[in-house]
Amino acid sequence: MSRKPFIAGNWKMNMTVATGTKLIADLKPLIKEAKCDVALCVPAILIPAMVKAAKGSKIKIGAQNVHFADHGAYTGEISAEMLKDYGVKYVVIGHSERRQYFGENNDTVNQRTLAALKNELTPIVCIGETLTERDAGDTENVLARQLELGLHGVEDVKQLVIAYEPVWAIGTGKTATDAQAQETVKFIRKKLSKMFSVKDANRVRILYGGSMNAGNCKGLMAQPDIDGGLIGGASLKTDFATIVNFDK
Numbered sequence: 001m002s003r004k005p006f007i008a009g010n011w012k013m014n015m016t017v018a019t020g021t022k023l024i025a026d027l028k029p030l031i032k033e034a035k036c037d038v039a040l041c042v043p044a045i046l047i048p049a050m051v052k053a054a055k056g057s058k059i060k061i062g063a064q065n066v067h068f069a070d071h072g073a074y075t076g077e078i079s080a081e082m083l084k085d086y087g088v089k090y091v092v093i094g095h096s097e098r099r100q101y102f103g104e105n106n107d108t109v110n111q112r113t114l115a116a117l118k119n120e121l122t123p124i125v126c127i128g129e130t131l132t133e134r135d136a137g138d139t140e141n142v143l144a145r146q147l148e149l150g151l152h153g154v155e156d157v158k159q160l161v162i163a164y165e166p167v168w169a170i171g172t173g174k175t176a177t178d179a180q181a182q183e184t185v186k187f188i189r190k191k192l193s194k195m196f197s198v199k200d201a202n203r204v205r206i207l208y209g210g211s212m213n214a215g216n217c218k219g220l221m222a223q224p225d226i227d228g229g230l231i232g233g234a235s236l237k238t239d240f241a242t243i244v245n246f247d248k
């Protein structure tokens with residue numbers, strides 16, 4: 001089963017219109033020949049300018065969150081329809097920083113995922129265990145629960161992307177080994193095949209995220225179940241192009 005590789009950047013709360021536009025302009029010629037799908041998930045306020053900056057290139061613009069309601073009295077929030085209106089294609093949902101600092105949980109992840117799918121946005125649903133959970137031998141239970149609750153009611157799992165991001169590897173410079181990442185992503189695919197079907201699970205793209213960079217991307221991307229990366233720090237510089245060109 002061949003799945004098209006997908007490299008997505010997550011700018012988090014970084015960049016301005018000027019620095020973001022420059023980075024995209026610098027990346028454009030470097031990733032011209034890329035064979036994978038490429039996205040940059042940018043702060044909401046930068047979406048219109050970055051959609052414009054990325055026009056005519058391989059880069060699709062994503063958001064970092066989406067509210068679950070269609071519209072209404074939710075001060076400070078942004079709906080899926082609004083994102084779509086601005087040309088957004090992907091949306092990161094349930095990033096561990098949102099779970100840790102903003103009270104996100106499997107239930108809100110589920111609601112946001114369903115809202116994104118309803119509006120034809122591709123959710124990048126983030127799951128991952130903390131170091132305490134891994135050390136306690138709880139990794140598979142935690143991931144299974146995040147998938148069962150987070151994807152409850154999803155009809156067509158092929159429409160979404162999963163990002164496996166061990167919390168202990170995000171922004172720490174501590175990457176999972178190739179073997180650790182492969183073993184865990186393989187477990188995720190097996191779990192998806194039980195929740196949906198083997199055929200559909202084999203078509204879902206599963207990304208690895210957690211200190212992936214220009215130096216370690218080749219080894220991670222060579223793993224049979226890893227279909228791409230969700231890249232934080234390294235997406236803020238032209239190193240991102242080296243990751244996008246992992247197969248060169």
Ligand code: PEP
Nearest residue numbers: 170171209210211232233
């Ligand atoms: C992320 O933000 O999803 C991430 C993986 O960050 P970093 O690459 O910096 O660890």
